[in-house]
Amino acid sequence: MFKTALANLRAHKARMLLSSITVLLGVGFVAGTLIFTASIKESFFDSFARQAKNVDAAVTPAGGLQVSSIENQQDKKTVNPAALDAVRNLPDVASAEGRVLGPAPVLDKTGKVVKENGNTGVGVAFPTDAKLGYFDLSSGHAPTATGEIAMDQATAEDRHFALGDAVTVIDHGDQPESFHLVGIFDTSTDKTYAGETVVGFDTPTALRVTGSAGYDQIAVRAKSGVSQDHLVTELKDLPVLDGSGDTFYTGAQLTTELASKATGYTSGFGTFLLVFAIIAALVSALVIQNTFQILVAQRARELALLRCVGATRRQVFGSTLIEAFVFGALASAAGFFAGIGLSMGLSALLNAAGLNMPTDHLVIDPSAALYSIGLGLLLTVGSAVLPARAATRVAPVQALSAQLGETRVTRKAGRVRVGIGLLLALAGIAVGYAGMQTQDRSRGFMVLTLGAMVTFIGVLALGPVIASPVIRVLGWLPGKAFGPTARLATANAGRNPRRVAATTAALTIGITLVTMFTVVTASIKASATDSIKEHFPFDYQVVSEPDRSVPADTVAKLKALPELGTVAAEYDGKITLNGSSERAGAIDAAGYHTLINPIMKQGSISDVVPGTVALQDSQLTSLHTAIGQTVTATGPNGGPALTLKVVASYQDSGIGMPETTISVADFQHLDPSQGPDTVSVLAESGVTLAASRAAIEAAVADDPLLTVNSVADYKNQLNTSLNQILAMFTAMLGLAILIALIGIANTLSLSVLERTRESALLRALGLTRAQLRRMLMVEAMLMAVLGVSLGIVMGGGFGWALVHLVAKATGVGSLAIPYAQLLIYVLAGALAGVLAAVVPARRAARQTVATAITEA
Amino acid sequence: MSAITRTFREGSESASSGYAVLARDLVKTYGSGATAVRALDGVTVGFGQGEFTAIMGPSGSGKSTLMHCLAGLDTATAGSVQIGGVELTKLNDKALTLLRRRRIGFIFQSFNLLPTLTAEQNILLPLDLAGLKPPKQWWDQVIGVLDLGGRLKHRPGELSGGQQQRVACARALMSRPEVVFADEPTGNLDSRSGAEVLAFLRMSVHELGQTVVMVTHDTTAACAADRVVFLADGIMRGDVASPTPDSVTAQLRMIRPDRVAAGE
Ligand SMILES: Nc1ncnc2c1ncn2[C@@H]1O[C@H](COP(=O)(O)OP(=O)(O)OP(=O)(O)O)[C@@H](O)[C@H]1O
Numbered sequence A: 001m002f003k004t005a006l007a008n009l010r011a012h013k014a015r016m017l018l019s020s021i022t023v024l025l026g027v028g029f030v031a032g033t034l035i036f037t038a039s040i041k042e043s044f045f046d047s048f049a050r051q052a053k054n055v056d057a058a059v060t061p062a063g064g065l066q067v068s069s070i071e072n073q074q075d076k077k078t079v080n081p082a083a084l085d086a087v088r089n090l091p092d093v094a095s096a097e098g099r100v101l102g103p104a105p106v107l108d109k110t111g112k113v114v115k116e117n118g119n120t121g122v123g124v125a126f127p128t129d130a131k132l133g134y135f136d137l138s139s140g141h142a143p144t145a146t147g148e149i150a151m152d153q154a155t156a157e158d159r160h161f162a163l164g165d166a167v168t169v170i171d172h173g174d175q176p177e178s179f180h181l182v183g184i185f186d187t188s189t190d191k192t193y194a195g196e197t198v199v200g201f202d203t204p205t206a207l208r209v210t211g212s213a214g215y216d217q218i219a220v221r222a223k224s225g226v227s228q229d230h231l232v233t234e235l236k237d238l239p240v241l242d243g244s245g246d247t248f249y250t251g252a253q254l255t256t257e258l259a260s261k262a263t264g265y266t267s268g269f270g271t272f273l274l275v276f277a278i279i280a281a282l283v284s285a286l287v288i289q290n291t292f293q294i295l296v297a298q299r300a301r302e303l304a305l306l307r308c309v310g311a312t313r314r315q316v317f318g319s320t321l322i323e324a325f326v327f328g329a330l331a332s333a334a335g336f337f338a339g340i341g342l343s344m345g346l347s348a349l350l351n352a353a354g355l356n357m358p359t360d361h362l363v364i365d366p367s368a369a370l371y372s373i374g375l376g377l378l379l380t381v382g383s384a385v386l387p388a389r390a391a392t393r394v395a396p397v398q399a400l401s402a403q404l405g406e407t408r409v410t411r412k413a414g415r416v417r418v419g420i421g422l423l424l425a426l427a428g429i430a431v432g433y434a435g436m437q438t439q440d441r442s443r444g445f446m447v448l449t450l451g452a453m454v455t456f457i458g459v460l461a462l463g464p465v466i467a468s469p470v471i472r473v474l475g476w477l478p479g480k481a482f483g484p485t486a487r488l489a490t491a492n493a494g495r496n497p498r499r500v501a502a503t504t505a506a507l508t509i510g511i512t513l514v515t516m517f518t519v520v521t522a523s524i525k526a527s528a529t530d531s532i533k534e535h536f537p538f539d540y541q542v543v544s545e546p547d548r549s550v551p552a553d554t555v556a557k558l559k560a561l562p563e564l565g566t567v568a569a570e571y572d573g574k575i576t577l578n579g580s581s582e583r584a585g586a587i588d589a590a591g592y593h594t595l596i597n598p599i600m601k602q603g604s605i606s607d608v609v610p611g612t613v614a615l616q617d618s619q620l621t622s623l624h625t626a627i628g629q630t631v632t633a634t635g636p637n638g639g640p641a642l643t644l645k646v647v648a649s650y651q652d653s654g655i656g657m658p659e660t661t662i663s664v665a666d667f668q669h670l671d672p673s674q675g676p677d678t679v680s681v682l683a684e685s686g687v688t689l690a691a692s693r694a695a696i697e698a699a700v701a702d703d704p705l706l707t708v709n710s711v712a713d714y715k716n717q718l719n720t721s722l723n724q725i726l727a728m729f730t731a732m733l734g735l736a737i738l739i740a741l742i743g744i745a746n747t748l749s750l751s752v753l754e755r756t757r758e759s760a761l762l763r764a765l766g767l768t769r770a771q772l773r774r775m776l777m778v779e780a781m782l783m784a785v786l787g788v789s790l791g792i793v794m795g796g797g798f799g800w801a802l803v804h805l806v807a808k809a810t811g812v813g814s815l816a817i818p819y820a821q822l823l824i825y826v827l828a829g830a831l832a833g834v835l836a837a838v839v840p841a842r843r844a845a846r847q848t849v850a851t852a853i854t855e856a
Numbered sequence B: 001m002s003a004i005t006r007t008f009r010e011g012s013e014s015a016s017s018g019y020a021v022l023a024r025d026l027v028k029t030y031g032s033g034a035t036a037v038r039a040l041d042g043v044t045v046g047f048g049q050g051e052f053t054a055i056m057g058p059s060g061s062g063k064s065t066l067m068h069c070l071a072g073l074d075t076a077t078a079g080s081v082q083i084g085g086v087e088l089t090k091l092n093d094k095a096l097t098l099l100r101r102r103r104i105g106f107i108f109q110s111f112n113l114l115p116t117l118t119a120e121q122n123i124l125l126p127l128d129l130a131g132l133k134p135p136k137q138w139w140d141q142v143i144g145v146l147d148l149g150g151r152l153k154h155r156p157g158e159l160s161g162g163q164q165q166r167v168a169c170a171r172a173l174m175s176r177p178e179v180v181f182a183d184e185p186t187g188n189l190d191s192r193s194g195a196e197v198l199a200f201l202r203m204s205v206h207e208l209g210q211t212v213v214m215v216t217h218d219t220t221a222a223c224a225a226d227r228v229v230f231l232a233d234g235i236m237r238g239d240v241a242s243p244t245p246d247s248v249t250a251q252l253r254m255i256r257p258d259r260v261a262a263g264e
């Protein structure tokens, strides 16, 4: 039987080729993801490991190791700066460096702040011991004196800085300071800073400019012959490093810690990719299963002949499975190699999407091969089980009577299938509806997802029932446009609903997900700006850089502008309420009802005066308090406590209201160091937008760290980032969609083979070559549009349910259906269907009529 | 309607030679070199307008090949074919297709109908492709004669073999073609159904003025025709007018005595 299986594979090489591409792509995506994840992990580790180079011991503050500027700058702890000298004085220490990483906005030559991906630059300390440095200087020397600075090469090239130039950096106190550029270093392979601008200073200057209270890390190099453990023991014994929760590492431990950080950075990302890879693999499994099903149907006569000459059912079953196994092994192995190429493509794609991924490594683990090829085999052999069972049901007598697969028009779908499909779909809708009613958002989401999945499976099971009528409806328009050819195509597409349903299901999966994301992002876009308009109806906002504030004189200047109506400074920070840390906000009283308009549950926002507080509704319970009672508030840096009376509560609306709102006076009392981070502005009525904007821009022009945003600016920013996310999801699903389209091409090719006789008859009766091609293209187009339409209906439904769920939980959010975009999906689907038909249609048209018509 | 009727007539008027189909020195070679098969080896034959002709000959003698070449389904290696005065060998694929659609009717031995279409849609297919409709009177006449009125909405799978062949006949005639080619149209039918089909073909020639060329192995079927031409090894080997079973059998015996005795 093994020989028969191999002979079959060889005989049907052409037929299997397209199907094997789908396996290849599915497995390739999985392999590519595994390889890619391992590779970026290695590259991240490489970046991070520079920190451990030549380090024998390290001390970090209680927060632990900080590897990159991506991590939170707020509330960060540092190592006591006095410790560095003490460490250097230890007898076994060859050298020690205090490492510093903090904000250091750089001005370009026109006086504007340099921003990369929306972030201003960071400053680091350059070591005096070059062996403990982690940047390679490409020209000049390391900054060693107060007025010296080094800059990363990318920024220097972009902004045209050369050695000897003056570079202005805004220090922690918002004062511009000029430095002499003495060195340019290379961060190109180091993605720790994710493309940010980096400048280096000598250690004391770095502390001063970034406003750091101490070091992020003290790195120590031992004298030769001193063990790392011994060095750490000595460090631990230093009184100056005592009590503040400092953490100690040997050089080896530091390396291990950095490796685990690298894993942490990449594993979430890897899982995200893997989800899409598995979707693609499942889609290819659907395509394969369909292919085997068709092949078995086509070979019914052959199989029956085998049965006639004495093959048992078991042998027929086994031979089909062996065929699948050999096919799967070959295609999966090819897929694995494709995955290597794909992993490189992925880095290109993600870097193009603005995610700065390190790509200087290609790590091919044997486990990646094992998993991906194993998965491919499992999918192909698994997909072949049902068709193989169908093969055993071929009766020997069919050898004499059976017509080839599709030449018979198949009957309606079984009643069992309809029953199960309906049951699943209805049950899924019921579960999803229950999920939407749940108050708890995350639980509701889980239940809704479950419901959606069950509904989806139900609808796929109903596919064969839905397919014929939908195809008939869809075929109406082409029928009008192309006449008889399109009508023939419609009849062909509807002749085998089960096959069509199975073929289009693969496409439906991808389109459902894409549509869902599209509807959700469109709804977010619509609701976000709606809620700004309704609850924060500002015309402009002047915002400071993170961890800085809008200077008081700027606020005063803005308030004095005649072009502006209402101007209110807003404060944002952390306070402690009844012992728990909360985000607190405050706004000048002028802003109540004019610039902020929260959805109130009790009281009014203007009740917030010194000595009172308004809370998010949910905070009332979590803080065990109620309207009329009092809470105790303390500032982030201790200081005297305040007793505040709770006077109002507002909805936790997810629109940016902080957990706690207090008066400006109380805020300044609790956190005197923190100025306003935002000034919201309403233009004076009667003043044109251009005039008010120009007035504001002029008022803040001399402060490069302030940004002026209008609602439209926010909307644009939000739209840009949402579009990017949607584009990435779509690209990730693109492969699954591509596989599904190949599936359509595949089914069509196999159908064309079956219908050789029929095509010849049509040609004899007067169908031109072009018409035959057009007929097949319309057929594929109908299949594609069927798959896309089903996906859009389901994806739209799921998207609606999600938006509804969020709206219910937060009070904000309205459904927005981007009809134009969805229509584009349908048209793109139609076009893709036509493209899928190109090869099979050409093959069918090439057939000479006379030979085909005499073929049995 | 009048325009359509005019197009319908056009074919018959243009044939001035008196032959609906005329083949001269037709050669068809399959393959090349040592394995080349000369399926037609210089066939010259004409089929008169309003004539019912049968083509007979042993298996492999080239009957189907001749028919395919005459009908523009296949291109001859050499020689010429004219249908209604149009030289087929000079036409490209598209022109040939349009010619088949409008001027030629086909009936094959089996697999004549598209399984996805109803009987009615099958019958109308060639006209439909040309964007035409048959005159009502002609439609009624053909459907009535073939007794298909009750079966028009059925799919081929729901029809008997004889009914399927009658549907194929209706389709072949519906466009009032210059000529109808039938390759063993009764080969798969029992003698009664076969007789019905033959009677219809005869009637279509004698009462409706059609031209029919039919390939057959069956002496009885051949005798329904006005004339029988014989083919052996790709060469014309006889031409019998007003055939009788005796004259046909005698001719067959002459071209392949051994096989015919055993086979037919
Ligand atoms: N496509 C082809 N390629 C090669 N040889 C062919 C092809 N078609 C037909 N032949 C050969 O041409 C010769 C004539 O075949 P044809 O089918 O015309 O015979 P026929 O008279 O119709 O026979 P039958 O009565 O069996 O139908 C045969 O020898 C056949 O083998």
Ligand SMILES: [Mg+2]
Binding pocket: B063, B064, B065
């Ligand atoms: Mg033949």
